[in-house]
Amino acid sequence: MHHTAIILAAGKGKRMQSEIPKQYLELEGKPIIYYSLKVFEESFIDNIILVTSKEDISFCRKEIVEKFGFRKVTEIVAGGSQRYHSVYQGILAAGDTDYIYIHDGARPFVTARILKDAKEQVEKYGACAAGMPVKDTIKIVDSRDFAVNTPERSLVWQVQTPQVFSGKLVKAAYEKLFSEAENDAVTDDAMVVETMLKIPVKLFQASYENIKITTPEDLQIASVFLDKNTMYKKC
Ligand SMILES: Nc1ccn([C@@H]2O[C@H](COP(=O)(O)OP(=O)(O)OP(=O)(O)O)[C@@H](O)[C@H]2O)c(=O)n1
Numbered sequence: 199m200h201h202t203a204i205i206l207a208a209g210k211g212k213r214m215q216s217e218i219p220k221q222y223l224e225l226e227g228k229p230i231i232y233y234s235l236k237v238f239e240e241s242f243i244d245n246i247i248l249v250t251s252k253e254d255i256s257f258c259r260k261e262i263v264e265k266f267g268f269r270k271v272t273e274i275v276a277g278g279s280q281r282y283h284s285v286y287q288g289i290l291a292a293g294d295t296d297y298i299y300i301h302d303g304a305r306p307f308v309t310a311r312i313l314k315d316a317k318e319q320v321e322k323y324g325a326c327a328a329g330m331p332v333k334d335t336i337k338i339v340d341s342r343d344f345a346v347n348t349p350e351r352s353l354v355w356q357v358q359t360p361q362v363f364s365g366k367l368v369k370a371a372y373e374k375l376f377s378e379a380e381n382d383a384v385t386d387d388a389m390v391v392e393t394m395l396k397i398p399v400k401l402f403q404a405s406y407e408n409i410k411i412t413t414p415e416d417l418q419i420a421s422v423f424l425d426k427n428t429m430y431k432k433c
């Protein structure tokens with residue numbers, strides 16, 4: 199079986215309010231994108247498609263892929279204006295492959311264990327996504343931010359990435375999205391498979407540390423996670 203990863207790094211990082219896209223900000227001297235690429239590079243994954251902005255392709259080739267020796271990166275392709283556009287460009291570049299692992303490059307703390315669990319789940323169910331049960335109570339609000347519904351907390355998860363699918367299945371889902379129902383409300387890949395193909399996606403527990411670096415305080419949290427791991431390595 200062939201396992202292909204799509205690592206997403208074509209965002210602008212607007213919520214980070216930084217000069218450069220957040221995936222290139224440094225954590226302990228290395229760009230955020232380095233950390234997830236390294237985990238995928240050292241895993242069972244056969245090849246990696248890196249999706250970045252058109253203007254960053256040559257930078258990524260020289261300063262990320264070649265500099266750090268990510269030999270499994272077989273293509274660096276330009277993404278699009280929305281995340282789901284970038285995912286689709288990655289899917290097209292992936293070609294015929296058995297399984298596609300879609301991962302946010304802004305999630306540096308994916309681990310080998312998470313990838314192993316994802317592989318087991320996708321081989322069993324055909325569609326799975328990393329996540330964790332929420333710890334806070336979640337409220338659905340109306341247009342004036344009045345709470346209108348409180349889902350039962352035991353049934354609510356915060357979904358992360360990797361989101362992993364049979365290659366044929368996720369390609370069919372995205373082709374249907376772009377031919378029939380493209381809309382900017384699409385925020386993850388499971389949603390595309392659920393709505394376009396009416397196929398349930400199996401969630402599996404990843405880690406509360408598998409955060410997405412989105413706003414400035416996430417950088418502080420990330421450095422604690424990195425120091426903790428480094429500290430553990432010293433013990
Ligand atoms: N058009 C886009 C938008 C996002 N992403 C990637 O998808 C991941 C999750 O997206 P998000 O955290 O929203 O990143 P940004 O869109 O860059 O953030 P913002 O919404 O704050 O601009 C990131 O690794 C980001 O680089 C992408 O490849 N292409």
Ligand SMILES: C[C@](O)(CO)[C@H](O)COP(=O)(O)O
Pocket residue numbers: 281302356357358359385386387410
């Ligand atoms: C895919 C995702 O990481 C799951 O939580 C999230 O939806 C990405 O959202 P973003 O706004 O593109 O960061």
